[in-house]
Amino acid sequence: MKNNFYQHLLILCSISFLAACSSSYPEKGSGGLAENDFSAGFSPVLPDEPLGPEHGLRFDWQINKLHLDMLVQEGAKWCFPAAVVQNQERQNRIARELEGNLLLDAANDLIIQRKSLNKLEQQLTYVTSQADCTPPNNQENQQQELTTINTLFTLLNVDNQFAHNSSEINPKYMGNLAQAANILDENNELTLSITGHADASGSVDYNEKLALDRANQVKRYLSIFGLNPKRINASSLGSSAPLFQGDTAAVQLTNRRVSVEILSKSNTSASTNPRGLL
Template identity: 60%
Template sequence: MDVNLGVKSIITCLSASFLLACTSYPENGSGGIAEQYTGSDFSPVMPDEPLGPEHGLRFDWKLTKLHLDALIQEGAPWCFPAAVLQAQQRQDRIARELEGGLWIDAANDIVIQRKKLNDLELRLDYVLTQATCAPPTNRTEFENQMSIVEKVYNLLNVDNQFAFDSIEVNPKYMGHLAEAANLLKPYPEIRLSVTGHADASGGKEYNERIAKGRAQQVKRYLTIFGLAPNRIDTHSLGEELPLYEGNTPGVMLTNRRVSIDVIADGHSTANQGVEQ
């Protein structure tokens, strides 16, 4: 993919020293103007404007947007529609964080977005060696499926899921799991990939173990609520790829979580069973 080779060759990571002075995790759970941002681009840097970490992050955001746009042009929405939908939502989230001045949060999400896009690119490259990605024949059915994907993704990727040093699901999140399971029952072609996470307290091995336990516990409850176990994969990242950086109680609470990808069958001309 020549377009992406050019993009990848110039992707750079900002030094952590640029970000130490930046604040994160907005007070009272409010993102301020970050929550109101609905645009898809940013104003250019003026010649007399001093450069700061936000400019490097905005450049990184543009690079991930170029990468995503290139995958879309190659047909990714038809082979991997759920992955593209979730990547677009994550891209918008990063834009809101940048507009609201949440530099550390944006930097974390950019790292996650890069990994997800690289994984999507590898899967798309493999599929395109054997097939083409074509729009679905039944557009209404496809749009209904994507509506369910979006609802389930938003239901399951929320804050405040687990208590400290625990794999037990918080009661409110339990309700989200039940609602998501009910939404998914009529759509057996949709699967879930559940990844467990831990906060930065505790050792690496322990964090890996408790994160895995959280993912497995979420799978257990989803199966209790009626989903077949073979529709749910579980993974663990321990304390790696935190949603937010820091050690305040609010940040630690948010990083004790599972992240869930909603996976829908693709629409390649060679294999209607290709999955994300």
């Protein structure tokens, strides 16, 4: 798959470059569902400007987008729909950061996105070596589930979750957890993977424990709000994977967080067929 990906990637890069240099665009309203995506109006090309760091970041953004598009074509949309939705949301966030000239934030998110796409590619390679990723029998139900996953991702991955040196949850985030628990109660096929993080102000061992306490605290409150704890996995990365780089108060506030991935059991099992079976 990897060789196939890079062959297609070279072709798509050339097509994208030629398309970006063209002055002909479809009229608004004729671009299909992609017009609802922030990145649909985001151009990786900056014409008539001196080359600078932003050009390189926008090129990396385009490479990641092509990588994600290729994985979708290979079947990731059907085998790992939740992962695809969350990678698309992160791709949109990077585009917003680049448009807002938040270059350091975009650079760090690009690293996270690249790792996430590589992980998705490895998972897809393993699955497609044994089965075919095919559309589910009821695509309308899957679309509803993906909308739910996107809502949960937005609720659970907001900024300003914890105070400094604390695992106590901020009241606003507490409200988000209550909403998420209610949604999850109506969607039994979804589970959560919660990873705790800390800013870089403490020692490695201390940050590891604090980050795990934060993940477990989120798990605890989701359980209090009615979610079965068996549907939640909690782990820690300490301060080893900051969302943003830097030591300002705002950056540290953002890095004191949990990152939550929503996993779907029903879609994965329903959309894979063993090789050789009709």
